[in-house]
Every structure is written in C-alpha cells, then in structure tokens.
Amino acid sequence: MPQQPAPRPTDLVVFGGTGDLSMRKLLPSLYLLDRDGHLSGETRVIAVSRDGLTDADLRDKAASAVRGHSAVQVVEPDVLRRFRRRLSHVTVDVGGDPSGWADLAAALTPGRDRVFYLAVPPMISGAICRGLQDAGLVTPESRVVMEKPLGRDLASAQAVNDEVGAVFEESRTYRIDHYLGKETVQNLLVLRFANVFLEPLWNSRWIDHVQITAAETVGVGGRRGYYDSSGAMRDMVQNHLLQLLCLTAMEPPASYDRDAVRDEKLKVLQSLRPIPAAKVAEHTVRGQYTSGTVQGEDVLGYLDEAGGPPVSDTETFVALRAEVANWRWAGVPFYLRTGKRMERARSEIVIRFRDVPHTIFPGAAAASGAGSLVIRLQPDEGIHLTMLTKTPGAGALRLRPVPLELSFADTFATRSPEAYERLLMDVLAGDSTLFMRRDEVEAAWRWVDPIIEAWQGLGTAPETYPAGSSGPAGAQRLIGRTGNTWHEEEQA
Numbered sequence: 001m002p003q004q005p006a007p008r009p010t011d012l013v014v015f016g017g018t019g020d021l022s023m024r025k026l027l028p029s030l031y032l033l034d035r036d037g038h039l040s041g042e043t044r045v046i047a048v049s050r051d052g053l054t055d056a057d058l059r060d061k062a063a064s065a066v067r068g069h070s071a072v073q074v075v076e077p078d079v080l081r082r083f084r085r086r087l088s089h090v091t092v093d094v095g096g097d098p099s100g101w102a103d104l105a106a107a108l109t110p111g112r113d114r115v116f117y118l119a120v121p122p123m124i125s126g127a128i129c130r131g132l133q134d135a136g137l138v139t140p141e142s143r144v145v146m147e148k149p150l151g152r153d154l155a156s157a158q159a160v161n162d163e164v165g166a167v168f169e170e171s172r173t174y175r176i177d178h179y180l181g182k183e184t185v186q187n188l189l190v191l192r193f194a195n196v197f198l199e200p201l202w203n204s205r206w207i208d209h210v211q212i213t214a215a216e217t218v219g220v221g222g223r224r225g226y227y228d229s230s231g232a233m234r235d236m237v238q239n240h241l242l243q244l245l246c247l248t249a250m251e252p253p254a255s256y257d258r259d260a261v262r263d264e265k266l267k268v269l270q271s272l273r274p275i276p277a278a279k280v281a282e283h284t285v286r287g288q289y290t291s292g293t294v295q296g297e298d299v300l301g302y303l304d305e306a307g308g309p310p311v312s313d314t315e316t317f318v319a320l321r322a323e324v325a326n327w328r329w330a331g332v333p334f335y336l337r338t339g340k341r342m343e344r345a346r347s348e349i350v351i352r353f354r355d356v357p358h359t360i361f362p363g364a365a366a367a368s369g370a371g372s373l374v375i376r377l378q379p380d381e382g383i384h385l386t387m388l389t390k391t392p393g394a395g396a397l398r399l400r401p402v403p404l405e406l407s408f409a410d411t412f413a414t415r416s417p418e419a420y421e422r423l424l425m426d427v428l429a430g431d432s433t434l435f436m437r438r439d440e441v442e443a444a445w446r447w448v449d450p451i452i453e454a455w456q457g458l459g460t461a462p463e464t465y466p467a468g469s470s471g472p473a474g475a476q477r478l479i480g481r482t483g484n485t486w487h488e489e490e491q492a
C-alpha cells in the first residue's frame with residue numbers, strides 16, 4: 001500500500017457538523033486521528049449548521065461525543081484540549097438567509113487545503129455547492145465529500161451528481177461507502193492480489209458459490225423516518241453489499257491506483273446479470289422484522305418503531321441471488337443477504353469451494369462446511385479457511401471440517417482504525433482509492449432499480465421474521481434451491 005503523505009494543513013468544513021453522523025462518527029474519528037498524529041498542527045474543523053451554536057457549545061458537544069465513543073477507550077486530556085482548539089462553529093442556513101456564507105468565508109484561512117464534508121440531508125448538497133461557489137470559497141484544490149444516500153434511484157443519483165459535479169471535478173469528489181474503510185475489506189484485496197495461491201482457484205471452475213452477509217442486531221433506531229423511504233435494498237445492498245461483491249469478483253487491477261481499482265469494480269457492476277421482473281420473486285426475498293428478543297432484550301417490531309407510519313411495506317431484510325455474467329464467474333451464484341434485528345451481528349464473505357471431483361473416501365461422511373474461505377469483516381475481523389481433516393483414531397475413517405484461523409486482533413498488536421478514521425485520513429491526504437466513482441454508483445443503481453420496480457409491481461408485502469431470528473424462511477428457500485445453506489446454519 002502507498003505510504004500516507006505527511007498531513008497537510010487543512011480547513012475541514014463539515015456541513016451538518018452538529019448532526020448525528022458528526023457526533024457519532026466524524027468528530028470522534030477526527031479526535032483519534034489527532035491523537036495518533038495524523039492531523040497537521042494547523043488543521044481546523046469548522047462545523048456548519050443553522051442552530052447558532054457558539055464555538056464553546058460545539059467544543060463541549062464534541063468532547064461528550066469523543067468521551068462516549070467506544071473506540072476512544074481513554075480520553076487523553078492534552079489531546080482533547082488540542083482537539084477542542086481546532087473546532088469552531090459557523091451558522092449557515094443553506095437555502096435560507098445567505099448572510100452565513102460571508103461568516104464561513106471569514107472562518108477559512110487562505111493557503112490551506114479545503115475539504116467540504118456534506119453530512120446533511122442529501123437534497124441540500126447541490127445548494128451547498130452552489131453557495132460555496134457563489135461565495136468564492138471553492139479553490140482549484142478543494143475537495144468535497146458526499147455521504148450516502150447517493151440518490152434513491154438512478155435518476156436522483158444522476159441529478160445530485162450533476163449538481164455537485166457542476167462545482168467540483170470528479171477527481172475532487174469523494175463519495176463515502178464506509179465499508180470500504182473497514183480494515184478487512186482492504187485486506188480482501190491484499191488476500192487476493194498479494195498471495196499467489198488463491199488466484200488459480202478464484203473462478204467458476206473451483207468456486208461453487210459466494211455468500212455475502214451483513215447482519216445487524218440493531219433496528220432502525222432513531223432513523224425510521226429516513227429508513228422508511230429507503231429500505232434495506234437502498235440502504236445496504238445498492239452500496240455496501242455490491243461494493244463487497246465487486247472486490248470479491250473483480251479482475252486484478254494493474255496497480256493499486258484509484259482508477260485502476262475503480263475501473264475493475266465498474267466492470268463487475270456492468271457484468272451483473274439483470275434480474276428480470278418475471279424472476280424477481282424467485283431470485284429475491286424481502287423481509288420485515290416483527291417484535292422479538294435480540295440477545296436477551298425484548299424489542300419492538302419495525303412497524304412499532306417511532307418516527308414512521310404504522311403500516312409500511314419497507315423491507316428491513318433482503319436476500320438475493322446475483323450472477324456476474326463474465327468468463328470467470330459464469331454460473332456461480334453470489335448470494336447477498338442483509339437484515340436488521342437479526343440473531344447475531346456479523347458481516348462476512350464466504351467463498352464456498354466445489355467438492356473434489358472424485359472422492360477416494362466414499363464411506364467417510366464428508367461433513368458440511370468443508371472447503372470454505374470466510375473473510376470476516378466484523379466482529380472478530382479475520383480469515384478462516386475450513387479444510388477437511390481426518391478425525392484422529394483407528395477404526396472407521398471419519399472426516400471433519402477444521403478451521404485454520406487468522407484473527408487480526410491476535411496477530412497484530414496495533415489497533416485497526418475505524419472505517420471513518422481511515423476514510424477521513426484518505427480525504428485529508430487526497431487519496432480517493434477507497435471512495436466510489438460516479439459511474440460505479442450509477443451502475444449499481446442501474447442494476448438495483450428494476451428489482452425495486454418489480455417489487456412494487458408485485459405489490460406483495462415483505463415476509464415477516466421475528467426480531468432475533470436468522471431472517472424470513474424465504475431466505476433459506478432461496479439458497480436451498482441449489483442444495484446450499486447459509487453459513488451460520490452450518491455453525492449451529
């Protein structure tokens with residue numbers, strides 16, 4: 001991996017700098033970057049919102065957010081004092097009273113790099129970019145960071161990309177998919193392209209199917225308003241799961257360079273076989289959680305969560321079968337699955353190898369779970385290769401799948417940075433390799449839109465599943481059609 005260049009003095013302007021994302025992720029990650037020496041001494045963070053906070057108010061709010069963040073185990077008073085001094089607040093009412101833009105201009109320092117982070121409702125992204133331009137705040141080197149959702153379909157994604165693109169060149173636009181900042185996701189590229197032994201096996205000849213799961217125990221929490229107009233397909237599949245699929249399926253790029261990597265991901269998205277409306281019911285499953293018990297706690301069903309209508313067809317679970325229609329992957333199903341309020345929180349990619357072409361142990365029961373490579377993103381980041389071995393002892397030959405385990409926590413003494421830490425560091429360094437290019441986002445919508453339209457055409461409600469379960473029964477039927485099971489059922 002390329003070395004990170006020395007941190008440059010930067011004015012990081014966070015629109016929405018008082019919101020939930022800023023408090024839960026961005027400011028604590030910036031504190032950690034400061035603590036670990038990744039911020040230039042002159043870097044400043046300017047939070048923008050409408051609510052007229054003083055700098056002192058913002059600093060207090062940020063300090064509580066830092067103290068409450070799980071990755072910040074011990075708050076170092078000297079670092080916190082230094083971090084607080086970096087922070088200020090400017091009131092700008094985007095789309096309203098324009099006087100705030102002059103205040104923002106006054107808060108910026110000529111000669112520093114400028115990064116504008118849009119942690120705001122997506123419909124005001126275009127107005128912010130125009131406001132910045134009209135106020136003369138966009139220098140040729142300025143960068144813009146866009147948060148998800150990047151549209152709710154292809155047309156709206158194109159519209160927001162056009163609006164932002166009218167002010168910022170593509171090479172200066174950083175579209176966040178925080179899964180790409182996860183350590184194990186980056187490790188997937190290293191696993192595939194820095195180890196020679198996997199590549200000969202990485203194709204339809206030796207791989208039977210791939211499973212990609214992102215299961216959460218949390219519900220929609222305080223975000224039901226947003227979630228109800230989104231659903232799991234737009235919230236997780238269109239971005240995080242398809243990005244994982246791309247990294248799993250892509251051809252080796254010529255270099256670890258932003259466009260070389262993104263070109264290969266784009267080709268995968270363009271190779272996804274469309275799921276025609278007539279096949280949607282067979283190849284996809286939608287679910288919605290009802291009340292239940294998750295890890296010992298009784299929780300509400302989706303329809304009873306505050307902030308949304310009591311009747312809704314929004315899916316909180318999706319499972320689907322995708323195919324990458326190219327030479328390498330012809331005929332290999334990619335099963336994707338994500339859900340909220342599941343039994344266990346777990347994100348992983350499972351590569352299931354084919355059975356041997358001829359067994360010389362016909363009497364020995366070949367237990368399931370053999371021949372799989374599991375790349376575990378969270379929790380317990382690591383890589384597990386399951387191999388069949390002989391159970392020790394005389395008598396009848398018995399085979400058992402045994403895992404070879406690589407746990408990152410046990411192997412490496414250093415802490416893995418949080419996804420947002422890593423991505424903020426890259427934005428500040430001007431490295432957009434781990435961000436999504438416009439054409440990738442739009443290609444993903446091109447594949448997802450017809451599925452959502454077909455669901456609407458079917459007019460059927462999502463299948464319910466009790467909170468704390470492994471999802472709707474339809475998901476087991478989906479993968480069961482090829483005689484397979486989801487990975488966790490084998491572990492139980």
Ligand SMILES: NC(=O)C1=CN([C@@H]2O[C@H](COP(=O)(O)OP(=O)(O)OC[C@H]3O[C@@H](n4cnc5c(N)ncnc54)[C@H](OP(=O)(O)O)[C@@H]3O)[C@@H](O)[C@H]2O)C=CC1
Pocket residue numbers: 015016017018019020021022048049050051092093094095118119120121122124147148149226
């Ligand atoms: N929260 C999360 O976990 C995640 C959020 N995101 C995305 O990040 C973005 C922000 O989400 P979140 O933090 O949850 O939202 P919040 O509603 O908590 O925060 C929104 C922020 O934007 C500011 N804001 C809203 N309207 C204006 C305006 N017209 N002018 C100036 N400032 C404005 C708000 O301040 P004020 O109202 O005082 O002006 C506030 O600081 C959204 O696009 C969301 O989809 C993405 C991934 C996860």
Ligand SMILES: O=C1O[C@H](COP(=O)(O)O)[C@@H](O)[C@H](O)[C@H]1O
Pocket residue numbers: 148214216235236347
């Ligand atoms: O982008 C999102 O991701 C989170 C899951 O992220 P993770 O890092 O905890 O796996 C999800 O809860 C949220 O709904 C979605 O918007």
